[in-house]
Amino acid sequence: MNIVLFGPPGAGKGTQAKELAKHYNISHISTGDILRANVRDGTKLGIKAKEYMNKGELVPDEVLIGIIRDRIQQPDCKHGYMLDGYPRTIPQAEALKDILGKVGKPIDVVLNIEVPDKELIGRLSGRRMCSCGESYHMMFNPPLKQGICDVCGGKLYQRDDDKEEVVSQRLEVYAAKTKPLIDYYSNINILVNIDGTGTVESVFRQICDVLDSHQK
Ligand code: ADP
Ligand code: ADP
């Protein structure tokens, strides 16, 4: 199954994508995680991307298109993929269509996780990350031991772009550049809205119901 997980920053894409990828045995591709790994390793790409990310801006389309073109053709995507954080602009969606057409792996469904802005701000400001990719929330999804990752024992940190000033900029960028993709995918009848306001488990079940009925 080939899935795009769509939604504003803080909607729960990463949280759901990890569980869904395991449950359906498909690859989880998070462009945010790929970019952060490059920033951490100090690659040329990472040095360039960091400037945009820390300001809450999008990294240029051509950079992301290049990343996705390489990643989607890796052998682990053969059984399906779950895109998380891509596409974020119309040109990115157009490029994706081209790439997927060539490799013969079209998108089956775009899941649009809906959460009101006020709740997004609370989720983003309380988010804590681990360098292993796991994410937590200080109140809604706390680790067993404060400040420590359940999975790897690593020390949790707050993303620079989850600080208040940058969060509001990210939500504005989402509204201006990313939200138009809702119409784009709904016009081709592959968009399904998901109520993202429940618990992590209830959102997961909602998504599984949609995906299981698609698979039949
Ligand atoms: P979130 O999960 O909070 O929505 P991500 O981890 O997906 O954030 O992305 C973090 C940052 O990485 C974005 O604010 C942006 O700067 C950059 N980024 C990630 N994916 C893309 C993309 N598809 N296009 C442009 N920039 C991206
Ligand atoms: P995204 O990848 O869309 O930016 P995340 O999955 O990183 O979002 O979730 C953002 C924050 O909200 C994290 O701190 C996460 O633990 C928390 N979170 C995720 N899903 C829920 C939920 N259903 N209810 C409450 N908090 C959630």
Ligand code: ZN
């Ligand atoms: Zn960890």
